[in-house]
Amino acid sequence: MGSLRRVDEVAADIRSLKIQGARRIARAALEALASAATLSKAKHPSDLYNDLLKAAHALEATRPTEPMMRNALEDCLRHTLIYARTHPSGEVGEIVRALVEHQRELLEDMQAAGAKIAKFGAAEIPPGAHVMVHCHSSTLMATLIEAHKMGKGLEVTCLETRPLFQGRLSARELAAAGLPVRLAVDSAAGSLMDKMDVVMVGADAITAEGDLVNKIGTHTLAQLAFAHSVKFLCTAELFKYDPLTRWGRAEPIEQRDISEVWEDGRYARESAAGGGMDGPVLLPKGVQVHNPAFDRTPARLIFAYVTEEGLVPPRELAHVAERRIKKAMKTR
Numbered sequence: 574m575g576s577l578r579r580v581d582e583v584a585a586d587i588r589s590l591k592i593q594g595a596r597r598i599a600r601a602a603l604e605a606l607a608s609a610a611t612l613s614k615a616k617h618p619s620d621l622y623n624d625l626l627k628a629a630h631a632l633e634a635t636r637p638t639e640p641m642m643r644n645a646l647e648d649c650l651r652h653t654l655i656y657a658r659t660h661p662s663g664e665v666g667e668i669v670r671a672l673v674e675h676q677r678e679l680l681e682d683m684q685a686a687g688a689k690i691a692k693f694g695a696a697e698i699p700p701g702a703h704v705m706v707h708c709h710s711s712t713l714m715a716t717l718i719e720a721h722k723m724g725k726g727l728e729v730t731c732l733e734t735r736p737l738f739q740g741r742l743s744a745r746e747l748a749a750a751g752l753p754v755r756l757a758v759d760s761a762a763g764s765l766m767d768k769m770d771v772v773m774v775g776a777d778a779i780t781a782e783g784d785l786v787n788k789i790g791t792h793t794l795a796q797l798a799f800a801h802s803v804k805f806l807c808t809a810e811l812f813k814y815d816p817l818t819r820w821g822r823a824e825p826i827e828q829r830d831i832s833e834v835w836e837d838g839r840y841a842r843e844s845a846a847g848g849g850m851d852g853p854v855l856l857p858k859g860v861q862v863h864n865p866a867f868d869r870t871p872a873r874l875i876f877a878y879v880t881e882e883g884l885v886p887p888r889e890l891a892h893v894a895e896r897r898i899k900k901a902m903k904t905r
C-alpha cells in the first residue's frame with residue numbers, strides 16, 4: 574500500500590474534481606477505505622466496522638452519481654464482513670489485513686477490466702475512423718490509444734465539455750500519445766457530425782434499462798449521432814451498473830456549484846463609453862443557473878457498451894452486470 578491518505582482529504586479531492594472520472598474516483602475511494610482500516614484505532618471488530626461504515630458513507634456522499642465507487646466500497650465491506658464471520662476468533666489486525674488484501678485484488682481487477690475494454694473497443698473502431706469524444710474518460714482514452722498503437726490511423730475530435738473543459742484533458746492526453754486531435758466547442762458538434770464514423774464516451778452510471786448517465790451533453794450528442802446514423806459507443810466497466818435502479822431507484826443527477834458556470838469576475842462589463850471591457854460582473858439578479866454534472870441517454874440511442882466481457886447491447890447490460898457481480902461473490 575502506498576502513502577496513507579485520510580478519508581477527509583480524499584473526499585475533499587473528489588468533491589473539488591481534483592480526482593475526476595468514475596474510475597479514478599472508485600480507485601481513490603477504495604484506497605481511502607483501506608487507509609481508514611489501517612489507521613483505525615479500534616480494538617474490537619464492531620468498532621472497526623463503525624469506522625469503516627463512516628468512511629464509506631463520507632466517500633459515497635462526495636458525488637451522488639457514482640455507482641462504481643459505491644459498488645467497489647460495498648464489495649470490499651461485504652467481503653470483510655464475510656471474512657470476519659468465517660473467522661470468528663479473528664483479531665482486528667487480521668480483519669484489516671483481509672480488507673487491504675481484498676482492496677488490492679479489486680484494484681487489480683479494475684486494471685485488468687480497463688485493459689480488456691481497451692482491446693475490445695479498439696477492435697471495434699474502423700481503420701481511418703474519425704472519432705468524436707466528449708469529456709474525459711480514462712477508459713476511453715486507453716481505448717483510443719490502443720487503437721492508435723494498432724495502427725488504425727484515427728483522427729479524434731474532442732469536445733471541450735463545458736463548463737469545466739474536461740475535453741481539454743482528453744485532447745492533451747491523446748496528443749501526447751501521438752494521435753491527431755482537433756478540439757471543438759460543444760456547440761460545433763452538429764457542424765462536424767457528418768464527418769464522423771463513431772462517437773464515443775465513457776460512463777458514470779448505467780441503469781437497469783440500459784440507459785447511460787454520463788457528463789452533461791452526452792444525451793444531446795447521442796441524439797445528434799442517431800440523426801446522422803453515426804455509431805454511438807460507450808466504454809464502461811460492468812461496475813458502472815447501478816443495481817439499485819433495478820428496484821426503481823432513479824439514478825440521482827449531481828448538481829454542481831453555479832460558480833462553475835458564472836464565476837463572479839469571469840465576465841467583464843461593457844463600459845458605458847461603448848465597447849470597452851471594464852471590471853467584473855456579478856450574476857444578474859433574477860438569473861438562475863442550471864448546472865447538472867450529468868444527463869441520461871436512453872438505451873435506444875446507444876449502439877453498444879464496450880465492457881470487459883466484450884460488446885454488450887444496452888438492453889442486456891443489467892443482466893450481464895448482475896451475472897458478473899454474482900459470479901465474483903461466489904468465487905470468494
Ligand code: RUB
Binds near residue numbers: 593594597710713775
Ligand atoms: C467524468 C465523466 C466520464 C466518466 C467516465 O465526469 O463523465 O466520462 O466518469 O470516466 P467528471 P472513466 O469530470 O465530472 O468526474 O472512464 O474514467 O471512469
